[in-house]
Amino acid sequence: LVVGDPLDAATDVGPLAPAGDPARLAALVDDAVAAGARVAGTRASVPDNGHWFAPAVLVDVPAAAAASRDEVFGPVAALSTYDDLDDAVAQHRATGYGLAGYVCGTDVEAAREVSRRLRAGIVGINTGTPNYPGAPFGGLGLSGTGYEGGPQGLEAFQTWRTTAVVGGAAS
Known part of the structure; x- marks a missing residue:
């Protein structure tokens, strides 16, 4: 997925509204990986300035991980079988x-x-x-x-x- 300017037709994912959201989402991903999940595929690049987060698909996320039990409200998908x-x-x-x-x-x-x-x-x-x-x-x-x-x-x-x-x- 292309992360960038939402006015650009090539963009799939735009910026996040709250300034703290990139750090919050990164913490959710890190927590899930530490609990045993893995990030599927490769992460997209993000623009240098602004509030961006590359979409992440987490696989085999344990139920105890925050990404599995909380509302994420960002481009993170927590999957488990x-x-x-x-x-x-x-x-x-x-x-x-x-x-x-x-x-x-x-x-x-x-x-x-x-x-x-x-x-x-x-x-x-x-x-x-x-x-x-x-x-x-x-x-x-x-x-x-x-x-x-x-x-x-x-x-x-x-x-x-x-x-x-x-x-x-x-x-």
């Missing part, structure tokens, strides 16, 4: 987070069954982009508060008021 689906779902639920979940597979009905077991505000089956402006999007558990998008997101900007009047003359 499983032998027992119940254990995989239990690991997901044990994090306490539930912003989004993703299920991939050729048996869509089986994927739907797995998606029902996930504790997430939005789930993509065979897609990395399950949300769109008309769909409510928000997390469960430790993942945020409220929703954006769809009618549920608009409710966050509404205020309700009840006025009760007893007696008095009508004007």
Whole structure:
């Protein structure tokens, strides 16, 4: 992936907003590698000035690694395999987070069954982009508060008021 100016059509990944994010993401990758994960492939080069982080795909990430149990919010993918689906779902639920979940597979009905077991505000089956402006999007558990998008997101900007009047003359 090309890391660079988001206005350049050749760019795949732009800069990070918070100045501390490159160091935070590097610490997540280092922690995962120290716990036994490995970085797949090669890392992209990044521009010299600004807040950049080369995308990283971590393979065989132990459940104890921060990249596996915390929300990353950056170009880091923590992958791990499983032998027992119940254990995989239990690991997901044990994090306490539930912003989004993703299920991939050729048996869509089986994927739907797995998606029902996930504790997430939005789930993509065979897609990395399950949300769109008309769909409510928000997390469960430790993942945020409220929703954006769809009618549920608009409710966050509404205020309700009840006025009760007893007696008095009508004007």
